Amino acid sequence: MSYRLGLDRCTGVLARIAPSGYFFALHIRKTLPLLREQTFPESWVEVYEREVYAVRDPIVAWGFSRTGVIRWSELDLPDPFDILGQARAHGLAFGASAAWGPISSRSIASIARSDREFTAEEIGTLAETLRRMHDVTEPPKALTxxxxxxxxxxxxxxxxxxxxxxxxxxxxxxxxxxxxxxxxxxxxxxxxxxxxxxxxxxx
CATH class of the missing domain: 1.10.10.10 (Winged helix-like DNA-binding domain superfamily/Winged helix DNA-binding domain)
Known part of the structure; x- marks a missing residue:
């Protein structure tokens, strides 16, 4: 399977289980990801980027401190800017995130919906899909x-x-x-x- 086909299949899975959108950043190195994509509502993206919430987001902090998966409602990190509360106002009422890979090349993904918590099966699918995306986009260590x-x-x-x-x-x-x-x-x-x-x- 080609790299692009493999990645497209993974994003298709995320789109299917996340009616309010998804986000992923793959192989984050020195604060910048090699690949990034999001389908969250534009109204939320505008607020998030304008306020530079990426450096304050408890989900991002969690993603760099642990690997695995978590529902947003289970997050135990402080959220002094009420970023998750603001996200709810934009239709991202329920969410889950996953983190994978070494800290020097970390990948993080999030999914959201407005109607209910994600099931254990859906969260397992998120984790598996992120691992696949991380692997299929693994960059080379060198070029000729x-x-x-x-x-x-x-x-x-x-x-x-x-x-x-x-x-x-x-x-x-x-x-x-x-x-x-x-x-x-x-x-x-x-x-x-x-x-x-x-x-x-x-x-």
């Missing part, structure tokens, strides 16, 4: 010198012709290097590959 050179040229703003000339290779050879770098990094585009490589400090 040829891949790094090609990505570095693009990162520095070179167009394909200029990058190929700088590396003394043909344009088709450059494109082949970029394609292999995208495949190694599991990136959909060269721009995304450059961003991921920079985040991993490979470029």
């Amino acid at each position: 010198d040829a891949q790094i050179e090609a990505l570095r040229c693009i990162a520095e703003g070179d167009r394909y012709a200029a990058a190929a000339a700088k590396l003394a290779i043909s344009e088709s050879a450059l494109k082949a290097r970029l394609r292999s770098a995208r495949e190694s990094l599991k990136a959909r585009t060269t721009t995304e590959a450059v961003r991921l490589a920079q985040g991993l400090q490979l470029v």
Whole structure:
């Protein structure tokens, strides 16, 4: 199964069990995730981002201090900004979160609904799905010198012709290097590959 198909299947599972939306951040390193997606109501997302709640969210704090799963109603961490209370006002009345992976590359996911608590089976599905997403998006530990050179040229703003000339290779050879770098990094585009490589400090 391809990386993209595997990830799409996982997000399909989350969408099915989370009628009020879901969120995930995969392989968080130095505070930035390699991949992130959310489908919570825009009204809530606007408040959350405007108030920079990510640095104050008790769910995020829980996700970096423990692995496993938890219902939001069972969270025992302080919430001085009433973030969970504010989320309820936007239709996220009941939620569950999961955390997985080493602290140096942590993945966190949350699901929400407005009508009832999540069942134990649904929470188990959340945990299993997050583990699958974490595994299928595991970034490489290294790239080849040829891949790094090609990505570095693009990162520095070179167009394909200029990058190929700088590396003394043909344009088709450059494109082949970029394609292999995208495949190694599991990136959909060269721009995304450059961003991921920079985040991993490979470029």
